[in-house]
Amino acid sequence: MRIYLPATWPMLERMVSTGTFEPLGGTAFALTPKLRESYVAGDDEELEYAAMSEAARASLRLLSVEIGLGETSTPVRRVVVAADTDDVTLRPDLDDGAVRVTGAIGMEKIAAVHVDLPEAEHAVGEAAGAIDKADLGDLDAEFLVGEAEDHDLAWYAPSEVAFLVQLG
Template structure:
């Protein structure tokens, strides 16, 4: 099953150093039966992209939390790790695309990493500051969030991660 795991640049650094990634609380996003039911139409690729976007939004929450820690030195960019895992338990009580993993993901299970470009940093910083307000329906916060989500995530192969991190 392909899962999309929200992360930060600091988490990518730990992935490269340790060779494994432990999602926060084991939480990821995937094309679940409930997500498929939530859409009246859409190909598998389109629905997987919706799960990826949910993970990108969750990455904003991680960035907001990191802004108060040592990882604040890393650039504020949304990160989504795409991985192929054997099992992930759907968590429809949390949301249609949410899944729970029972352990870390090894580097060889990672299919790709998606990261914002430098041009997105200002929008991502602003969105991370208002993500909770956007979730509660604040129209100004939703507009700010939309500015960040207008930026497409760049695709990187796992073997490119050391070079990407060196260039940051």
């Protein structure tokens, strides 16, 4: 099963240095039966994109915490790590596509990494500051989140991630 793990730049740096990805709280997103049921139409590729988008929104929540803690030395970009594993548990108590993974994900299971380009940093920073209000229904905050979500995430092969981190 392809899973999408929300992350931040420091988490990506740790993955490069340790060779494993540690999912925060074990939370990931995937094309689950519940996610499939929540869409009237759409092929697997479109539904996988929906799961990845949920992980990108969760990345905004992680960035919000980092920014709140004063983390200013790393790029303000959404990061989603895609991995292939069948070691997941469905999470019907959370979003339709939420799953739980146990333990670290080794580099051999990483399929790709999706990261915002530098030109998205301003919009992503604004969205990270507004994500909590957006979650509570504030329309202005939702607009800011939408501005960040208008930026497509770039795709990187696992072999390119170390170079990406080095470039910052």
